[in-house]
Amino acid sequence: MKFGGLVAVSNVSFQVADGEIHALIGPNGAGKTTVLNMISGLYRPGKGSIIFNGQSIVGRSPHVIARLGIARTFQNIRIFEGLSILESIMVAQQVRTSVNLISTLLKTPGARQEERDIVKKATRALEFVGLSHRKEMDAINLPCGQKRLMEIARALATEPKLLLLDEPSAGLNEKETLDLVELIGQLSKQGMTVILIEHNMRLVMNISDRISVLDHGDKIAEGTPTEIQDNPKVIAAYLGTEKYHA
Numbered sequence: 001m002k003f004g005g006l007v008a009v010s011n012v013s014f015q016v017a018d019g020e021i022h023a024l025i026g027p028n029g030a031g032k033t034t035v036l037n038m039i040s041g042l043y044r045p046g047k048g049s050i051i052f053n054g055q056s057i058v059g060r061s062p063h064v065i066a067r068l069g070i071a072r073t074f075q076n077i078r079i080f081e082g083l084s085i086l087e088s089i090m091v092a093q094q095v096r097t098s099v100n101l102i103s104t105l106l107k108t109p110g111a112r113q114e115e116r117d118i119v120k121k122a123t124r125a126l127e128f129v130g131l132s133h134r135k136e137m138d139a140i141n142l143p144c145g146q147k148r149l150m151e152i153a154r155a156l157a158t159e160p161k162l163l164l165l166d167e168p169s170a171g172l173n174e175k176e177t178l179d180l181v182e183l184i185g186q187l188s189k190q191g192m193t194v195i196l197i198e199h200n201m202r203l204v205m206n207i208s209d210r211i212s213v214l215d216h217g218d219k220i221a222e223g224t225p226t227e228i229q230d231n232p233k234v235i236a237a238y239l240g241t242e243k244y245h246a
């Protein structure tokens with residue numbers, strides 16, 4: 001993946017097994033978010049392949065990829081101004097719905113049923129992250145930690161098979177981070193596959209099945225948390241960066 005003359009990601013190849021929590025770590029600018037952006041269809045790589053459930057998804061548009069069962073959160077939280085928390089979750093589910101605009105406007109029985117389903121799924125996702133008691137609140141007024149949870153709920157409400165999390169613990173306090181670990185663990189137990197970008201090394205080492213390490217757009221290591229902790233290449237890549245707290 002190039003941006004003008006800058007090669008943001010090259011020589012990165014990894015596989016994520018069904019139900020696995022796979023972490024992507026690496027110093028700032030390593031190319032982690034760019035990898036997620038390619039998987040979710042925001043960027044189209046110049047070369048390479050991305051296979052999801054045996055099907056090539058490289059270059060497909062984000063809504064097609066979302067419909068295939070991939071959902072994500074963003075490193076920089078995106079909030080729709082003027083929407084309640086529940087509405088913010090419902091908006092994301094439109095990728096899944098089949099009823100067309102005319103029947104929505106005419107409020108046909110099909111459209112009404114579909115809307116009830118959307119509300120139900122959104123509510124369930126909010127319950128899962130512990131935010132259902134705040135569903136009527138303006139999303140913009142949530143504290144940062146809860147905005148991150150809302151983003152996860154928004155992704156979950158689309159019922160993905162693969163969840164992409166870009167620095168979900170950024171801006172969370174210690175208690176919220178522990179809750180997040182618990183939540184991701186529960187998702188994993190339910191069979192969800194997760195690709196997780198994280199700078200919080202304790203979190204990464206606790207919950208990941210496997211870790212891929214990127215540096216300057218290349219994958220420099222892959223392995224279990226124990227293997228990665230002791231890898232000299234990984235330690236060298238991180239030396240001098242202030243975000244390394246392992």
Ligand SMILES: Nc1ncnc2c1ncn2[C@@H]1O[C@H](COP(=O)(O)OP(=O)(O)OP(=O)(O)O)[C@@H](O)[C@H]1O
Pocket residue numbers: 003006007008026027028029030031032033034035075
């Ligand atoms: N849309 C873009 N246009 C131009 N350059 C970009 C774009 N997106 C990313 N880059 C560049 O690509 C490189 C990789 O960026 P990326 O955001 O993927 O890093 P990252 O590993 O997610 O870093 P961080 O830990 O800081 O979030 C950086 O040099 C970045 O400046």
Ligand SMILES: [Mg+2]
Pocket residue numbers: 032033034075
């Ligand atoms: Mg990033």
